[in-house]
Amino acid sequence: MSNQETVLTLPSGFTFDYTNLYGEGRVAQADVTAITDRLQSAHKAIEHMRATGEVRGHLSKDGVPEKVLFSQLPYVQDGNLNSPESISRLKEFGESLRNKVDAVITFGIGGSYLGNKVLFDVHCGEFWNSKGSEARQGYPKLFFSGNNIDPRRTVELIEQIKYEASSKLNGNSTRPYQVMLVVISKSGSTLDTMSTFMVAYDTLKQAAPTIEVQVVAVTDPIEGAQETLLHKLAAEESWPIFSVPDGVGGRFSVFSEVGLVTAACIGFDIDAFLAGARSMDEACKTEDIWHNPALLNAALKYLAAENYGRDIEVFMPYADYLKSVAEWYIQLLAESLGKRNDRTGREVYYGRTPIVAVGTTDMHAQTQQHQDGKHDKVVQFVQIASWYTDPVIPDAFPTAPKLSEIAALQLSQALNAAYEANAAALISDNRFNATFILPILGAFHLGELLYLLALSVAYEGELANVDAFDQPGVEAYKRLLGPKLKTLKSNN
Structure with a gap:
């Protein structure tokens, strides 16, 4: 695949633009080629999970085999x-x-x-x-x-x-x-x-x-x-x-x-939401990484972390009402991939640290760190292509030339310009980033996005050889919490 072919668009219009994550000076073709066998194995494992619910080595918190459905x-x-x-x-x-x-x-x-x-x-x-x-x-x-x-x-x-x-x-x-x-x-x-x-x-x-x-x-x-x-x-x-x-x-x-x-x-709209998830799942049934958005997303993020030290993921939608998606993703990524041991029992301390950000809000709060801090992050943007309502900025104060400069622009145009400037500034200094683009913000495309992210962590678990479906670290504090509560009650 040439460096120009870095945008994957599904028939629904959902787009994964990984231009600033793959290519010269980023995750390279050679990196992807080097894990070809593992990519194929990961895909077969997820196909098997779909068909049977079985995930290699996965056990419930009680230590018994448990299906993943x-x-x-x-x-x-x-x-x-x-x-x-x-x-x-x-x-x-x-x-x-x-x-x-x-x-x-x-x-x-x-x-x-x-x-x-x-x-x-x-x-x-x-x-x-x-x-x-x-x-x-x-x-x-x-x-x-x-x-x-x-x-x-x-x-x-x-x-x-x-x-x-x-x-x-x-x-x-x-x-x-x-x-x-x-x-x-x-x-x-x-x-x-x-x-x-x-x-x-x-x-x-x-x-x-x-x-x-x-x-x-x-x-x-x-x-x-x-x-x-x-x-x-x-x-x-x-x-x-x-x-x-x-x-x-x-x-x-x-x-x-x-x-x-x-x-x-x-x-x-429950039907549209599940239809979006179903559409994404169908798109991800191909073993061709360049046409399977979940496998591609997993592979590029995995390689960015393992080969380039990008082990922090900033999830940054350019929409106020998608902040909760970033918060949902925090749990998904942290619990699925933050693992001490791989499936062989070897200590690997795997996983990216997830961070919530919102554009344009956090361009005024976090971008200083994203742009000038350590080269240890990949920034995942989410963009809305078309808004149901989109006011035009009026020339409310014509005597203020600086304000008149932005008059006649739609709010979405200003929002998109800010996103584009942020993405371009980051990659100009070798700061990896990628973008999911939703045609509109509605139930169907939300279903696509959430399912893509869920399936991505399943794929990445296979690539990293960790169980993406357990959470043994959570049990550690629970074992301590129970006795503490009993002590408190007995002292009351």
Whole structure:
């Protein structure tokens, strides 16, 4: 492949521009050629994962073989984790909230929060909860909790709900304020989620009859002897239950009911989202690295780190409402690839350190480090090609020549110029960067982007010979936390 052929565009219009990551003075053709056999092996391993759910050497945290099934999620069919019946149930659930439930509070941490926040931000934006019911098409307000054990914010959220309920009552409402608590935990013992959920549940229940509380549990679907604490509680309380599926780690769960429950609560286009993920998966079934965006992304980032010392990845979308994508990616990259040992047990201390940035915001905060700091970073930009709304900058102050210079430009033109200047400045000093370009910011292309990133870490795990689907480092603090909590309780 020549140095000019450094843009991969899919039929959907989704584009991976790796011009500033591959070529002379960057990751070279010789680097890619040198790992040809490993690239082929990685592709075969992912094909095998798709077909069987088996990943070489992968064990659950209990030390038993565990299937990896996230690649099944985009395909809605009988027998799959997402079936026509389960998707219909989600849509019916969403419809049941319209003009009936005033507010939803979703409780979750890790992938049970981060992926859901992405869907909310892209679909709803910052001001959803300030809009009236009609502007929200009857869907409820939505708040997030359980993603930190923060006393102040937990109390303030509860007080906000009570204030809104009181305001509605004073407005001569004929019914109580309806609050739905969606609690997401596979085990039901997640400290962050369950502690804040119980505080909110208990306090809001005491606010009856002004407030009526409903609860939905998203948890392990297994019943009987292996039933989880939350599943058992939900059955006893007759709460509706959605599934945290086996074989899908939290950081991959946005395509499952874990994320789609939130999608249903806000009217997000579930079908388009899964179709985008499915389209990306189909594009990545080729063994030709130059036409497989996930394999290509994984290979170039892997080589940039291993051969050129670029072991920090700055994920920098040029869109405010994609900041949560960068935060979601932090968990995906850190937990999937930050590994002490490879599959042979050899200490390798593998993985890039991920960093959240937003353009243009962090051009005024982080770019100094990106441009003049150590040559240890690869910057991954995300750009939106076309915006639904795009104001023209007016010549509001014609007596100020400096301001008149930017008049008549669309905001997107100024945004893109800033991105282009940043990317060009970085590569002029051998600072590696690449760009994902979404034709528009919507459910389909968001599905493409998130699935590309998820599949990329699966490929890179194969290239680095590490298990991309376990997280043994997380268990280290959990082993210490339990005894500490018991000691605190015994001293109270």
